[in-house]
Amino acid sequence: MDVVSPELNSLLPDEIMDTEAIEDISDSQAHGTNTQSKTTNETTVPMETDTSSNVSSAENTLVAPTSKDSSPSSSSAGNQITISVSSTTSSLPILKQSLATSTTTQASEASKSSATCHQVIKQEGQKLLVTAIGKSGSPIVLQLPNSKAPVGQTSADPKIQTPQFKVVTIGGRPELKPLVGCTTNQMTALQTQQLKAVQIAKKTPTSSAPIKFIITKTVNSKGASPQSQVVAGRVLTQTSSVLPTKTITLTEPIGTSLQSIPGKKIAISPLKTPSKSVAVGGVSGSHFKTIIPLATQPNVQQIQVPGSRFHYVRLVTATTASSTVQPSGPSTNSVQTAKPMMVSTGAVRMSVPIVPAQSVKQVAPKPLTTAVQGVSTSQTQQRLIMPATPLPQIQPNFTNLPPGTVLAPAPGGGNVGYAVVPAQYVTQLQQSPFVTLANNSSFSASSGVQTQARLPVNGVSTTESTSRPRKPCNCTKSQCLKLYCDCFANGEFCNNCNCNNCFNNLEHETERLKAIKTCLDRNPEAFKPKIGKGKEGESDRRHSKGCNCKRSGCLKNYCECYEAKIMCSSICKCIGCKNFEESPERKTLMHLADAAEVRVQQQTAAKTKLSSQISDLLMRTTPVIPTGGGRLPYTFVTKEVLEATCECLLERAKCSEQTLQPQAEAERMILEEFGHCLMSIINSAGKAKVDCASINC
DNA sequence: GAGTTTGAAACT
DNA sequence: CAGTTTCAAACTC
Incomplete structure (x- = not known):
């Protein structure tokens, strides 16, 4: 380069x-x-x-x-x-x-x-x-x-x-x-x-x-x-x-x-x-x-x-x-x-x-x-x-x-x-x-979606901003060198994006620098966070420029304020704004969003728990015998047990073959042997269970 | 997934 | 600075 x-x-x-x-x-x-x-x-x-x-x-x-x-x-x-x-x-x-x-x-x-x-x-x-x-x-x-x-x-x-x-x-x-x-x-x-x-x-x-x-x-x-x-x-x-x-x-x-x-x-x-x-x-x-x-x-x-x-x-x-x-x-x-x-x-x-x-x-x-x-x-x-x-x-x-x-x-x-x-x-x-x-290509840590989390906005770190993976851009005409491109606007190189003719990378550093310069000429604060603190003494975050929404009511993600999960402020020039504290529409949306988030969290937690349980179960190498009865763990059917069972069945088949028994009879004998094997396994498991229970007592 | 809507960014 | 166009994300179907 x-x-x-x-x-x-x-x-x-x-x-x-x-x-x-x-x-x-x-x-x-x-x-x-x-x-x-x-x-x-x-x-x-x-x-x-x-x-x-x-x-x-x-x-x-x-x-x-x-x-x-x-x-x-x-x-x-x-x-x-x-x-x-x-x-x-x-x-x-x-x-x-x-x-x-x-x-x-x-x-x-x-x-x-x-x-x-x-x-x-x-x-x-x-x-x-x-x-x-x-x-x-x-x-x-x-x-x-x-x-x-x-x-x-x-x-x-x-x-x-x-x-x-x-x-x-x-x-x-x-x-x-x-x-x-x-x-x-x-x-x-x-x-x-x-x-x-x-x-x-x-x-x-x-x-x-x-x-x-x-x-x-x-x-x-x-x-x-x-x-x-x-x-x-x-x-x-x-x-x-x-x-x-x-x-x-x-x-x-x-x-x-x-x-x-x-x-x-x-x-x-x-x-x-x-x-x-x-x-x-x-x-x-x-x-x-x-x-x-x-x-x-x-x-x-x-x-x-x-x-x-x-x-x-x-x-x-x-x-x-x-x-x-x-x-x-x-x-x-x-x-x-x-x-x-x-x-x-x-x-x-x-x-x-x-x-x-x-x-x-x-x-x-x-x-x-x-x-x-x-x-x-x-x-x-x-x-x-x-x-x-x-x-x-x-x-x-x-x-x-x-x-x-x-x-x-x-x-x-x-x-x-x-x-x-x-x-x-x-x-x-x-x-x-x-x-x-x-390796550039190896950056795809998270399938298709960059693993980077958005930076805290204006020093305010929110859970959403820090944990949410950045979305890949889809720019087609801007070459990812204009602020339309979120990657570029956030000061990031495009990575794992879906953009076309992307220049937002080191391979096009010259063009990129020019674009940056252009943006800065146009707006010296172009790369500054849009969400900042309000007036002196105000702790609430607010959009530095305010939004200009006209049709969304500032209750859709089109609105930068709403997207940032902040309410519109006096500097906004929006029309028909519903993104204010007392707005019933906003409250309703927030409740719905909260409920949805809770559901997602619950589902995620359930999945995690289930996965953990399954993993734990699979990882067990020794049988776990419940003290209070119930089913015997499948772990009793170990490899050795299976092999022994198969040997028994094969042996029975050989015997049937040697005695020139009809196929139907041979099958019956084999199945019978299999039943015996199963009984042996169950009995052994039950005995182990009793022993274990007695030990625990 | 295609098409529409939206508003920021860019341009004039 | 205002109006218009461009653009890509958000949204809808």
């Missing part, structure tokens, strides 16, 4: 590309990484990433793909950052499928294959690479950590595919470059790479102060390697040779906006309830927006979580197939310093907290020019490569930025491309066990 051209960027609102606000962050971050870079040439994480697992799992746990010996003494442990997302039971099946090997295995393969210097990309590899290029234009390469391979191992297994990296350079075409690993040193670096978990809990940048990150690294193998820790904007250097894992936590104080615009809320994504945020890896209370530098090549794949709003991730699939083999030319130094991020779970979080304030968090990329960061799931072999170069910036004002907007750096320009990922994306990734990062 092509990198978004600068011209396209020019179409976007100025605030989108405003990078001023993040300068401080970049600087600070750069500074913070200097300590490591001195020795490891490590690049910083280009963007705020929040790796979190599902609720059950330890949040933001960094699983360092340790080398076999788990020795922290790897020579270049700090060179690579691995973000591992702990997998949970709800991990993506697809990811699992793609991951034939464990994360460790994968890492080792990558390292082993480095000797070949060939990059093989295959679709099923599902290596997710998200690459972006920094101002320097240095390509960012993510590589899977080599955990198993011993340090210095250079032998290449011909069977093992060389790790592929998608390198995206600013303005340049994406290209696959072999990991720098052809050299022993490089391999060592990869092998000794330490996992780093980058967690962005929250950011509350203040206008007066540069963005503050708390970066905690559990460090790296080399004792000599300084450990950098950035706390509250300060970079603390610590040396630790003990801890093999690195944890980088980017936090931002709550309550302050990046731009210090109090009270102003980011419109990029719908607000989420704190509880939901909590589910997203313990970042409760904050809204995260994922901004991912875009790689633009064909291998970039779209990640969309059904139902999520504003969650767009541009994924580059690192493949190992020969079809896309890239000559493993001399790897660049940048490759050598690539830092893979291992995500052990399907939930990959790279998000920028969206604070209530209008600030968009910037992902402060480390100034390192050569670093490559990859996020791969242990189950999917997917890698997310994020820009390692000094990340510029995150646009201070995303207020009007439509969800899913991808910002790409101009070639040679200073901007790093970003994919603006809707905040819900992360959440949904974690919430949906069926989400796959690798």
Whole structure:
């Protein structure tokens, strides 16, 4: 996929590309990484990433793909950052499928294959690479950590595919470059790479102060390697040779906006309830927006979580197939310093907290020019490569930025491309066990209907909005690039929709961006939630513009107010409105709706109960004997019993045959034998029942 | 499932 | 800004 051209960027609102606000962050971050870079040439994480697992799992746990010996003494442990997302039971099946090997295995393969210097990309590899290029234009390469391979191992297994990296350079075409690993040193670096978990809990940048990150690294193998820790904007250097894992936590104080615009809320994504945020890896209370530098090549794949709003991730699939083999030319130094991020779970979080304030968090990329960061799931072999170069910036004002907007750096320009990922994306990734990062087609978690739930409207989370799956659109003429399309209007990519000639996808990012720009020009608040709170002090939700119904009486879903289950307000221009508090028609409808809902719930509950009972019954392996008499459980008729019965019947048949009995007589004898068998079974069951009852007594 | 109705979005 | 057209969802049969 092509990198978004600068011209396209020019179409976007100025605030989108405003990078001023993040300068401080970049600087600070750069500074913070200097300590490591001195020795490891490590690049910083280009963007705020929040790796979190599902609720059950330890949040933001960094699983360092340790080398076999788990020795922290790897020579270049700090060179690579691995973000591992702990997998949970709800991990993506697809990811699992793609991951034939464990994360460790994968890492080792990558390292082993480095000797070949060939990059093989295959679709099923599902290596997710998200690459972006920094101002320097240095390509960012993510590589899977080599955990198993011993340090210095250079032998290449011909069977093992060389790790592929998608390198995206600013303005340049994406290209696959072999990991720098052809050299022993490089391999060592990869092998000794330490996992780093980058967690962005929250950011509350203040206008007066540069963005503050708390970066905690559990460090790296080399004792000599300084450990950098950035706390509250300060970079603390610590040396630790003990801890093999690195944890980088980017936090931002709550309550302050990046731009210090109090009270102003980011419109990029719908607000989420704190509880939901909590589910997203313990970042409760904050809204995260994922901004991912875009790689633009064909291998970039779209990640969309059904139902999520504003969650767009541009994924580059690192493949190992020969079809896309890239000559493993001399790897660049940048490759050598690539830092893979291992995500052990399907939930990959790279998000920028969206604070209530209008600030968009910037992902402060480390100034390192050569670093490559990859996020791969242990189950999917997917890698997310994020820009390692000094990340510029995150646009201070995303207020009007439509969800899913991808910002790409101009070639040679200073901007790093970003994919603006809707905040819900992360959440949904974690919430949906069926989400796959690798395969677009595999997103059909819920047959035909996207599993994404609508985001809470204007911060108000309703049961309906959060649990109801989004309907697939059926657009035919709008190319899904107009607000007619619900997907587009909600900032979502079309997925599992029934639309025709759809342009609402990454494959048509250019057109999509233009459409977004057009919509924003027409209405700067086009992507803001329509349902918001009323006047000051009013707690009731209301439509921001009001409806204009004329014939529906505002009691049908044609009416946006009614559809949102809110009553019409004074700003509505509807005619013959019946959607008001005292309306008898409305009350009647509500009662009917409630009754219908109750019925549905009851039916659902009944079905669930029945299903559970059936399942439980089938799962039983031992007979259950009711204490109070009644029928004996069928479970007495076990396989063994059946076999014994059949043997008896066969034996009887043989006897009849040997005695040359007539067929009728033989059949009678067999049936008689069958009756005996049945009686034996019943008697045995009854005896067991009595025994059981006596035991219970 | 086809056709109609409806109102938001888009256009003039 | 108002009127008209386009569009896709909601609704009806």
